[in-house]
Amino acid sequence: MYEFLDDKLFLHQLDNLRVREEFVRITVLSWQEDPIQEIQGKVISGSLNIDGSSSLRRTANLTVFAEEMVNDLTQIDDLLSINRKIKLELGIVNTVPEYKYSVFDEDLKKNLHYTINYQDKYGDIVWFPLGYFVIFDPNISHGTSGVTISLTLKDKMCLLNGDAGGIIPAAVEFHTREQEGPTGDVYVDNPTIRQIILEVVNHWGEENLAKIIISDVDERIKQVMQWSGSTPLYYYQTVDEEGIINHHYSVTYPQGVDAADIVTYELGQDVGFIITDFTYPGELIGDVGQTVTSILDQIIQLLGNYEYFYDVFGNFRFQEIKNYLNTTYTSYQSYGENSDEATGNQNDTMVSKAESQYKSAELVSDVEQNYMIDLSGGMPVYKFIQSPLVSAYSNAPLYTNVKNDYVVWGVRTDSLGNQFPIRYHLAIDKRPQKVALENVDGTITYDYYGEHKGIELYTDEFGVIRGRSYILTIPTYTDLPKLGYTDRYYYVIDENKYYVWKEISYPKGVYEEYTPNFDTVIRTKDWREELYYQGLEATNTGTDFPYYYTELIEEWPKLYDLSTQTFNPAIAKDPSTIDFYLDIIDSGSDIGKYSVSNIGRRSTVVNEDGINCVFEQEVPDIVFIETGQDSDEMQFLKEECDKMGQVWTQVSSDVYDLLIMGGWQNSAYQRVCDMLYQYTNMNNSITITSMPIYYLEPNTRITVEDPPAGIYGDYIIKSISIPLDINSQMSITASKALQKI
Numbered sequence: 001m002y003e004f005l006d007d008k009l010f011l012h013q014l015d016n017l018r019v020r021e022e023f024v025r026i027t028v029l030s031w032q033e034d035p036i037q038e039i040q041g042k043v044i045s046g047s048l049n050i051d052g053s054s055s056l057r058r059t060a061n062l063t064v065f066a067e068e069m070v071n072d073l074t075q076i077d078d079l080l081s082i083n084r085k086i087k088l089e090l091g092i093v094n095t096v097p098e099y100k101y102s103v104f105d106e107d108l109k110k111n112l113h114y115t116i117n118y119q120d121k122y123g124d125i126v127w128f129p130l131g132y133f134v135i136f137d138p139n140i141s142h143g144t145s146g147v148t149i150s151l152t153l154k155d156k157m158c159l160l161n162g163d164a165g166g167i168i169p170a171a172v173e174f175h176t177r178e179q180e181g182p183t184g185d186v187y188v189d190n191p192t193i194r195q196i197i198l199e200v201v202n203h204w205g206e207e208n209l210a211k212i213i214i215s216d217v218d219e220r221i222k223q224v225m226q227w228s229g230s231t232p233l234y235y236y237q238t239v240d241e242e243g244i245i246n247h248h249y250s251v252t253y254p255q256g257v258d259a260a261d262i263v264t265y266e267l268g269q270d271v272g273f274i275i276t277d278f279t280y281p282g283e284l285i286g287d288v289g290q291t292v293t294s295i296l297d298q299i300i301q302l303l304g305n306y307e308y309f310y311d312v313f314g315n316f317r318f319q320e321i322k323n324y325l326n327t328t329y330t331s332y333q334s335y336g337e338n339s340d341e342a343t344g345n346q347n348d349t350m351v352s353k354a355e356s357q358y359k360s361a362e363l364v365s366d367v368e369q370n371y372m373i374d375l376s377g378g379m380p381v382y383k384f385i386q387s388p389l390v391s392a393y394s395n396a397p398l399y400t401n402v403k404n405d406y407v408v409w410g411v412r413t414d415s416l417g418n419q420f421p422i423r424y425h426l427a428i429d430k431r432p433q434k435v436a437l438e439n440v441d442g443t444i445t446y447d448y449y450g451e452h453k454g455i456e457l458y459t460d461e462f463g464v465i466r467g468r469s470y471i472l473t474i475p476t477y478t479d480l481p482k483l484g485y486t487d488r489y490y491y492v493i494d495e496n497k498y499y500v501w502k503e504i505s506y507p508k509g510v511y512e513e514y515t516p517n518f519d520t521v522i523r524t525k526d527w528r529e530e531l532y533y534q535g536l537e538a539t540n541t542g543t544d545f546p547y548y549y550t551e552l553i554e555e556w557p558k559l560y561d562l563s564t565q566t567f568n569p570a571i572a573k574d575p576s577t578i579d580f581y582l583d584i585i586d587s588g589s590d591i592g593k594y595s596v597s598n599i600g601r602r603s604t605v606v607n608e609d610g611i612n613c614v615f616e617q618e619v620p621d622i623v624f625i626e627t628g629q630d631s632d633e634m635q636f637l638k639e640e641c642d643k644m645g646q647v648w649t650q651v652s653s654d655v656y657d658l659l660i661m662g663g664w665q666n667s668a669y670q671r672v673c674d675m676l677y678q679y680t681n682m683n684n685s686i687t688i689t690s691m692p693i694y695y696l697e698p699n700t701r702i703t704v705e706d707p708p709a710g711i712y713g714d715y716i717i718k719s720i721s722i723p724l725d726i727n728s729q730m731s732i733t734a735s736k737a738l739q740k741i
Contacts, residue, residue, distance in 0.1 A: 004122045022090060023125065024040075025088075026151075028086065033085055044725060049721050049722075050719060050721075050722070053698075053719070057310060058312075063150045065147070080140070080149075085132060088153065089127040089130055091127045091128070092128070131314070133156070134153070134156060135153060136158075156207075156316070157310055168292070172286040175191075175284040176190055196295075217278070218278055219278060220275055220276065224272075225272055225273060226271065232264045233251060234251070234254055246649070247620075251655060268414075271619070273619070275640055275646075307320075380702050381697075384702060385705045390706075391690060396685050403603065403679035406675050408668040411609055420579050426582075427548075427583075427596060428594055432527045449524040449529070450524050458500075465557060466487055467532065468488060468489060468516075471489045472490050476494045487536065498513070529562070532549065535550075547601075552582065558579075558580070575618075576616060612664070614667060614668050614669060624649065626652075686704065699716065
């Protein structure tokens with residue numbers, strides 16, 4: 001019936017008809033959605049509003065003029081009673097001219113000519129489906145000129161959200177269910193999230209199972225598992241004679257294995273995955289008076305970037321929203337390899353497994369940005385490029401939405417229950433640049449960021465290696481500050497001696513005579529190290545220190561070994577244990593137009609207790625299979641992994657039994673990525689006024705170009721308002737869709 005909706009050539013020609021005659025067809029349905037009678041007439045007034053941000057997607061109001069003889073409106077009161085539903089369609093008289101084309105026949109060696117008569121193919125009127133609705137407050141007027149029908153309509157979501165149904169009359173546990181076994185025994189199991197959605201919409205929303213369509217929600221998933229043993233878990237690999245890599249986990253230290261090849265996991269660390277049913281991780285209880293949509297909203301909150309709504313055919317749909325960032329509670333990061341430097345800026349050298357994942361944009365052509373959000377969702381469904389259908393464009397960029405300085409705070413809890421404040425700071429700013437050195441052969445190398453003399457390294461009372469800065473000159477010994485600083489020299493003129501503050505127990509301390517080594521030259525290898533030393537120098541020379549020095553002075557030496565100029569080994573082992581990280585997306589990157597030097601510092605700060613790490617821990621992409629379980633179940637899991645191309649390993653029960661559900665890390669890094677997506681655009685909202693296009697849907701991608709309005713690129717439709725009367729135009733509201741940032 002609606003085959004023409006897949007014929008893009010026909011739709012394009014239909015959209016561009018200079019003269020269109022339109023009709024609205026109302027099909028009255030029983031409560032079970034069986035057709036009862038059609039009411040067809042010309043629209044006097046009305047509109048259809050489609051909101052992509054609401055589960056109640058479609059609402060409509062319309063007034064239709066109908067001829068009594070055609071529609072037998074003597075029974076209109078029965079037709080539009082409270083136990084009826086409405087199917088709404090809009091028809092356009094099909095005056096699309098026939099389409100002629102030729103195809104060269106290889107056998108006959110000649111062109112064969114064909115003609116498509118669209119009237120024969122699709123009929124004299126093509127009917128666009130606009131949705132299935134429930135009637136609210138109908139109004140019928142019968143005069144000498146005919147019958148006028150006024151209707152207020154809501155789509156079938158009103159049967160789930162409490163407007164006309166979907167109320168839960170008693171407390172219901174959706175995360176568990178009772179099942180009867182083969183012997184009559186009753187046992188309790190956990191339904192999958194997909195089964196919960198089916199149950200709540202079908203049983204409590206009274207929707208036909210055949211009309212419930214659930215997409216992008218798997219029955220089986222890889223669940224992150226955490227080590228709960230009081231002793232460490234050891235992981236290592238071996239290679240057999242055929243070159244196949246075997247993965248091993250053991251609660252005893254492996255003998256005969258190089259210590260460098262052994263990864264040790266402690267209590268509370270994520271260690272791998274299991275294949276399991278995708279169940280709700282916790283309690284999902286519908287209280288008395290709650291609605292079906294409130295249960296669905298809780299599932300959406302868990303899954304992340306999902307939506308549910310009724311489509312134009314009256315089907316309930318639950319699916320992932322396309323073209324947006326996807327986040328789920330089972331997400332994990334995989335790490336790439338460090339890239340070697342090409343020119344100018346080299347890759348940072350934090351740790352081999354983690355730094356390349358968390359490194360921001362570099363000033364080299366072959367290094368990808370790591371603060372990247374891929375919003376690609378396929379080709380646009382429609383292109384408004386010099387379209388004759390459009391009568392007006394409106395563009396409203398919001399300058400206040402742009403930010404270039406992001407600080408995210410959270411709280412990290414270690415395995416002993418101790419809590420530590422954590423912070424991730426990212427800015428779009430100018431990084432220090434490496435010094436260009438010309439070699440004998442004329443080539444250029446970039447080995448360091450800067451040289452610093454007169455700075456000496458020392459170890460503080462906590463064992464942290466720090467830098468001691470330039471000299472602070474003091475007239476006499478008695479003029480030394482009562483409270484000194486361990487990170488600087490004090491030169492007393494009247495004695496010609498150097499002193500350092502020896503902190504015994506804060507705030508008490510003593511000065512000790514010291515002979516500094518001024519011959520040391522430090523060449524910085526990391527740009528944060530360069531900012532750290534610039535700040536040390538500026539502190540005592542009366543110059544401005546870098547903006548980021550106030551946080552680097554305390555936190556940077558904890559991350560970075562200043563003596564070896566490498567990141568501390570503990571960070572390399574598990575970067576999820578750090579409490580601070582600073583990164584800068586250089587102003588030479590694609591979003592450098594929003595840098596601090598261009599528009600000033602525009603900061604946004606987030607403080608969320610739910611953020612529990614700076615970086616998520618690396619989770620080995622290995623599935624555990626217990627050796628002691630049923631052989632058929634083991635074989636099923638192995639075949640399931642093999643079909644997925646998933647690496648698996650068999651582990652003993654003493655390992656498997658100490659695995660608990662993990663994957664609860666919520667990193668500040670990921671939160672910063674979300675903020676970059678949100679705040680590195682002007683939140684462009686455009687409005688398009690055009691002739692009605694009845695097959696467009698919200699949350700889909702369109703391409704729009706209108707140079708006079710400054711509109712270029714792809715946009716995501718947010719809402720649509722379609723007139724249902726003659727000679728009116730539709731309105732589309734859309735927001736900018738960024739591919740990558």
